[in-house]
Amino acid sequence: MRRFAAYLLCFTLVMLPLHAADAPTLRGYSAESSRVQRQWEEKFRAIPEPGNLRDYMRRLSARPHHVGSPYDKDNAEWIAAKAREWGLDATIESFDVLFPTPKERLLEMTEPTRYHAKIEEPAVAGDPTSGQKSEQLPVYNAYSIDGDVTGPLVYVNYGVPADYEQLDRLGISVKGAIVIARYGGSWRGIKPKVAAEHGAIGCLIYSDPRDDGYQQGDIFPAGPMRPPDGAQRGSVMDMPVYPGDPLTPGIGATRNAKRLALKDVTTLTKIPVMPISYGDAQPLLQALKGPLAPAAWRGALPITYHVGPGATRVHLKLAFNWDIKPLYDVIVRIPGSTYPDEWIIRGNHHDAWVNGAEDPISGMAPEMEEMRALGALLKQGWKPKRTIIYCAWDGEEPGLLGSTEWAEAHAAELKQKAAVYINSDGNGRGVLEAEGSHTLELFINTVAREIQDPEANVPVWTRLRDARLTNPETTNRGELRSRADLRIGALGSGSDYTAFLDHLGIASLNLGFGGEDRGGIYHSIYDDFYWYTHFSDTKFVYGRALAQLAGTAVIRLAGADLLPFDFDGFTDTVRRYIDEVEALARDRRQQTIERNRMIDDGVYAAADDPRHPLAPPPREAVPPVLNFAPLENGYAALERTAQAYSKALAQAAENGGSELARVSLRDVNARLIAVERALTLSDGLPQRPWFENQIYAPGFYTGYGVKTLPAVRESIEQKQWKLADEEIVRVGKVLENAGEAIDGATAALTRPAR
């Protein structure tokens, strides 16, 4: 098998400089086109300059630039102007979206003592932008509803469903209460959603110092972590239902688009919700009585954590300006020379909650430097075969607005033409963080072997493998050493790939570096140039590595004769997902049987501590044995067709790829793109039709966290057994469809062009 031979070769050569002349042939290229491509790539990678990244960051994060702010528009125009300066075709596409901002924010404890929450992040001496008070958005959660509620306070840990099961066993109800949850354990928007499902009337979300405050390191400005009055802004829109403008689900929020009435929107919260600092949280948590919080719920505040409520009552009043605001997506196009209707799309957002040096500018700056480099290559005569589209998205922070509206507005054309979407969203110092479609796992491994790590003097691929090898929690060192490719994680949500991958079925990657520096400034006024240049990639060398990595991926995809999708790695991954859902169903069944037996035998009652009572869990019907045969049959089709494609590709690649000249590459490429679309169903996931991808989705109760084979996995998790049986059939059919699509590509690859 050519592929493995090539990789073994690659592996033994990683420490040597790979010169274009002696490097192995790139997948999807002939020997000759590969040689030429490698020369362009080497030129490309020599261009990005850390000093430029620093300049872009300083400029783009100089003032607060959230949706609707003057500097947000100014940044978009500046990015477009720079692209034009570099010789590129840049336009700004605008959308009009619902973007609420605070009109009134009040939080006070009224009993047993009075405490008036500050909800205010103070300026820090020495950090010049932290004092730009007049332009900063206050601390709030976007898409919380208005509300004026008073009630007892209950601490709900992360506020995920399992936490409420624990509260039930502790005999604590949140009905009519305001809950206080800590950040973490789920995406923030899940917390008010689950709280409302359990009858809560309001929700506070605070940053515990155990998670990103003093327990993790020195606090800002002495260190990178969250200071006592720092708070995390953020969207609480119900994005697992649909992201983007709440008023225009499924369509672009153009000026004259048909909009929902505010009252008909389903993605606003059901209860008012506000984020607070640990400075504001401590008096509230300290006042709670009731059961001692379970050990895993306790944070790092110097208090005894109780669940509540006791006599503690809080008053939360929130009112918002429910305005429509304009978005400014910057769209930069480089037309393809051979396949102009096959698109390689690259994006990072430019809007921030406040100054946003790390989030998003540390990713935006490298993306700009990629544009500059591509402009330079074009001037030297480089011609990408495919159309390249660089995007600087607006409105990511409130709810992936800019990317979603653009994807929805251009859905038909994107479904037809988009081959790959490559995203980034901030960047830091450390190891490669690559997630995405497993049809691209082999491809991004190849690229990662050719990018040098600026600290470790080895390829970023090697460093990632070595970081995994040294991780004490790693259990698969054998596979890490023997498998040709490092596994990449699946994508959930939380950034702009969502509409491309989950809604349209476009193979996507999310790239970046990180893991070495912790930070506690996320979505606060302290995420700024001062913080980033003191505590993160201060020399911008990982910024350069990201530009090299993502840019190489873009031009290699754009220059390939044949799109380098790989179905063997994808099949291998799907096998793991199927094993997981089968084990999940089996475990749930066994756990229910075991638990019911313990309930029936009085085991919980006998073991209970009457001074700290914990009720038995509720008795549940034993889950049926599910029929996974349809999924297994779908898998069998996928496995068989993937192997056949690999064999055909290996044959076509023999003799320097001369066979490729005889087939219609356009036809093969179109069919390869179609494989990815075959992973979608137009009616989407149960109760959330916008999410069409049947392999990857953000979890309905995790928000950002991915659920693979989501329809099957979530119906099991949610104990919907009949639905699970139905979804197994549907997803099995999807795998068969994908197999047919792969067979189509194989046939095209083995059929001489007409």
Added chain:
Amino acid sequence: MRRFAAYLLCFTLVMLPLHAADAPTLRGYSAESSRVQRQWEEKFRAIPEPGNLRDYMRRLSARPHHVGSPYDKDNAEWIAAKAREWGLDATIESFDVLFPTPKERLLEMTEPTRYHAKIEEPAVAGDPTSGQKSEQLPVYNAYSIDGDVTGPLVYVNYGVPADYEQLDRLGISVKGAIVIARYGGSWRGIKPKVAAEHGAIGCLIYSDPRDDGYQQGDIFPAGPMRPPDGAQRGSVMDMPVYPGDPLTPGIGATRNAKRLALKDVTTLTKIPVMPISYGDAQPLLQALKGPLAPAAWRGALPITYHVGPGATRVHLKLAFNWDIKPLYDVIVRIPGSTYPDEWIIRGNHHDAWVNGAEDPISGMAPEMEEMRALGALLKQGWKPKRTIIYCAWDGEEPGLLGSTEWAEAHAAELKQKAAVYINSDGNGRGVLEAEGSHTLELFINTVAREIQDPEANVPVWTRLRDARLTNPETTNRGELRSRADLRIGALGSGSDYTAFLDHLGIASLNLGFGGEDRGGIYHSIYDDFYWYTHFSDTKFVYGRALAQLAGTAVIRLAGADLLPFDFDGFTDTVRRYIDEVEALARDRRQQTIERNRMIDDGVYAAADDPRHPLAPPPREAVPPVLNFAPLENGYAALERTAQAYSKALAQAAENGGSELARVSLRDVNARLIAVERALTLSDGLPQRPWFENQIYAPGFYTGYGVKTLPAVRESIEQKQWKLADEEIVRVGKVLENAGEAIDGATAALTRPAR
């Protein structure tokens, strides 16, 4: 097999009252003697009264009663007087032991700021005994050497060997430094020992609020947990080498015993050491710079934990009165009617660090109530076959002094006569806590089935099983349901069974209840009547259960025709220990190979974060493959002989045990006692000859925590491969010796009496 049939019967009957008439025959009894015995046991269990326990506790904890204090002697005399009042023969045996008390204690931080440590626990309003300042021992660690040291401060987490490996990788040395370790992770005496091995010149041990302060519950007096100025006294004598009086190793510290000179004692610390509160620790820890403490090292103080040292310097000055003080062991004897030279010994200590309501009086009070009950039975005509000896030990807290000196003074007679030692050391509310010799596992399971839990209305046996079943970490629910007996843990050290089990090879049990109430008053002035009657077994119903449990065990052992040792359960347990040490050797080998490979491949170097460098671990020689055959052959002998004994016992027990009348029970019992002695070697463990037991010992680097098959396990852990091979041979021989001893018992059981 009779045993299993009896247990199944027992199991199905647990919810019913077991009347003497219809209960199954007790192991080691004939049908008739069993019936009579059960009647006496029922009478016994009806006697203990919670009100008496409360009265004893109030009296015994009314004033500080540490070694050498007036109230320590007063308590001993009062206990003896009560025993005599109940018609028992009580004497006081006195020993003269080295017991240092503080003359001078000074701890101050001199740089970067000054802080003078309080080292003082304040009286608490409402807690009457906390104000008895004139009689309280100050906060200190007994058997620390004198010292006056100044140096930089380094935080070493728990201060166990693995923590120093981590410090090495962080590039931090403790040479010439004073270390600050937190309580936990090992017995406290290990901390200065390991610190000194690494070149430290002083050691502080503090109680982190994460472990027994506010993070675990409300603090005293509002709740049971440690207040900011509470500190944990305790011994730091090197007890894993030998416990008891440091001046008289191996012999009783009688008035004229030959004593070592102080300078020749090996069990004092090598560096000065003192315990401090978290109130005193916080300014010191907060001043540390240097690397961020690893995540697992961080406690619950509201600071960022650094390892140090930075500019922090501390000055520690300690001087002690190195006095010889008298001990008062109370010894109460009930002579046996049939086998006066077979002894059943029961003990709990009476000395405390301060008032010691929980430690030790909550265990001492039930033991007294057992004595009262036995006195009452004697008056009703009960006659134990074996001699019963009740002991109230003095000097347990400084180093198991009273029990060790008594055991050493009477070693020859004890080796001859002692059948079983049953210990307790405090008591609380909750589930059964039973540990000990696995030859007694079956026996104590039988007893535990007949003691009613005062909260759950099921036998304490059932509640323990159910608590294990509901524990989320339990993985062996199948075994928990199917195995006749609940497994008991092995004994390490930390209480008065040590000399009996580890030095003399006497089958031992340690019994108590607990697990429902947490406390943070251990070895502080707040462990007093007020605390216990507010936060622990406030109704003394678990005190009654302990008296019923331990007392039933004593009189059942004392009344049996045949000592109820079981070798099948013991064999089953030894199999597990052998599997563990074999896996340990295998894992160490594989881990070394893997780690060396990663070092050689530069994996650690590539993965390292230059801003937070972590050096690779040192390269080590790959451990050899050890020859476990001698241990396996020993096990085979043990297994074979245990099965033969069980078969012989089952035959003897047929027809109501009528066969037993034909054999010399005295001979069988003597041989059964000899089996336990066969588990010892007179030259003990490597480098610590006092510890003769080859199955159980406290760990050289854990202190209290047990190491089973200690010679083999520790030589592997300490990478002494040649020694490991030798010890495998020795321990294999010990198992063969035990097998021969069992065969001796079997032969005696199947041979008609001469």
